Amino acid sequence: MNSAILITYDQEDSINEAKGLCNAAGYEVVHLIKQNFLQKPKYGISGGVVEQLEEISEKVKPDVIIFDEILKPSQNYNLATVLHREILDREALILEIFESRASSAESKLQVKLAQLRYEMVRAKEKVRLANMGEQPGFMGIGKFEVDVYYNDIKHRMQTVRSKLEKAGKQRELHRQGRKRMGFRTISLAGYTSAGKTTLFNKATGEIRDQSKELFTTLTTTTRRLVISQEPFLIADTVGFISKLPAYMIDAFRSTLEELTYTDLIILVIDVNDSVLELKKKFSSCMKTLNELGVKQSKIVYALNKSDLVRDKDIEQKISSLNLSENGKLILISAKTGKNISQLKKLIKETIENQNYHQPKNNEWREAEKQFGN
Ligand SMILES: Nc1nc2c(ncn2[C@@H]2O[C@H](COP(=O)(O)OP(=O)(O)O)[C@@H](O)[C@H]2O)c(=O)[nH]1
Numbered sequence: 001m002n003s004a005i006l007i008t009y010d011q012e013d014s015i016n017e018a019k020g021l022c023n024a025a026g027y028e029v030v031h032l033i034k035q036n037f038l039q040k041p042k043y044g045i046s047g048g049v050v051e052q053l054e055e056i057s058e059k060v061k062p063d064v065i066i067f068d069e070i071l072k073p074s075q076n077y078n079l080a081t082v083l084h085r086e087i088l089d090r091e092a093l094i095l096e097i098f099e100s101r102a103s104s105a106e107s108k109l110q111v112k113l114a115q116l117r118y119e120m121v122r123a124k125e126k127v128r129l130a131n132m133g134e135q136p137g138f139m140g141i142g143k144f145e146v147d148v149y150y151n152d153i154k155h156r157m158q159t160v161r162s163k164l165e166k167a168g169k170q171r172e173l174h175r176q177g178r179k180r181m182g183f184r185t186i187s188l189a190g191y192t193s194a195g196k197t198t199l200f201n202k203a204t205g206e207i208r209d210q211s212k213e214l215f216t217t218l219t220t221t222t223r224r225l226v227i228s229q230e231p232f233l234i235a236d237t238v239g240f241i242s243k244l245p246a247y248m249i250d251a252f253r254s255t256l257e258e259l260t261y262t263d264l265i266i267l268v269i270d271v272n273d274s275v276l277e278l279k280k281k282f283s284s285c286m287k288t289l290n291e292l293g294v295k296q297s298k299i300v301y302a303l304n305k306s307d308l309v310r311d312k313d314i315e316q317k318i319s320s321l322n323l324s325e326n327g328k329l330i331l332i333s334a335k336t337g338k339n340i341s342q343l344k345k346l347i348k349e350t351i352e353n354q355n356y357h358q359p360k361n362n363e364w365r366e367a368e369k370q371f372g373n
């Protein structure tokens with residue numbers, strides 16, 4: 001696992017989320033810097049903090065420095081020059097996560113498109129910086145004319161877009177292929193740091209040390225889960241992210257594509273969030289799941305981190321979600337293991353109550369004819 005110094009806002013929600021994003025991208029946070037303001041002109045942070053950072057960076061020698069805000073190329077350049085480290089801003093970090101999770105042809109193209117878009121808005125300033133001559137080849141560009149570089153990105157975006165039009169048609173086949181293997185699938189969804197990976201490990205019985213555990217989920221995000229002798233496949237999906245830039249929404253949604261054909265979704269909710277936060281995140285999850293065409297009957301709501309919340313607060317929080325009538329809601333703690341076996345039972349019951357349609361041979365042949373190979 002690569003190491004990172006993380007610079008983020010001095011706020012619990014921001015810190016938890018930013019750490020979660022770092023972990024999802026495969027970085028272990030070895031030092032944390034909390035700031036009230038991250039949009040100062042020259043470095044994002046103040047010169048004084050940069051000096052401190054220089055010292056810490058010398059000591060802990062991180063692989064990267066992660067800045068939980070958007071950086072302009074000049075700010076990135078200024079930081080990299082002083083700190084002699086690769087600097088990743090929030091958007092670059094999110095794009096790395098999407099890149100590592102994209103599995104279908106379509107989602108890879110969607111991520112590529114978002115990456116090009118990220119480059120495009122930085123093109124002008126990057127070319128100017130590269131042409132200053134101080135550091136030729138800075139960030140991988142040589143001495144370029146602005147127009148040439150800009151048009152090159154534009155051209156590549158067009159190519160990706162036309163490939164995307166074709167890729168869309170292959171989607172259906174992927175979906176079918178998964179079911180062909182005969183396993184029924186369960187997917188974990190929810191916000192970053194809600195506890196998806198912890199639950200994934202607890203439910204599948206993996207006991208590993210923290211860093212190894214995080215690394216494992218990056219490489220193998222699908223495992224077998226056996227519930228009363230019956231095997232299922234369970235997958236840890238890419239988490240929802242607060243303040244996701246509009247241009248990344250398609251890339252994000254395409255990485256969630258498997259949610260549309262999974263047999264059951266465990267929506268992991270951090271019940272330790274404030275009521276306000278809880279409602280906001282919940283409605284945003286439900287909206288996206290709805291847009292992806294997920295049926296409500298396929299969702300089991302796992303209210304996680306119940307070990308951190310008092311009973312009377314929990315009641316209030318559940319009622320704020322308007323889910324109290326819903327039988328498929330369960331309070332758990334992925335950390336202590338509370339109600340995990342009940343959750344498994346609920347999963348099995350819910351799946352069994354659905355009419356699982358086992359496709360017949362001739363249906364596969366039809367599908368193949370229709371979508372090519
Ligand atoms: N107290 C408590 N902490 C938890 C629980 N589940 C997860 N966490 C912690 O919440 C943080 C984020 O968990 P993680 O599984 O990485 O979240 P993910 O981003 O949804 O995969 C980690 O520090 C976990 O140790 C829980 O049930 N109780």
Ligand SMILES: [Mg+2]
Nearest residue numbers: 024196197217
């Ligand atoms: Mg995770």
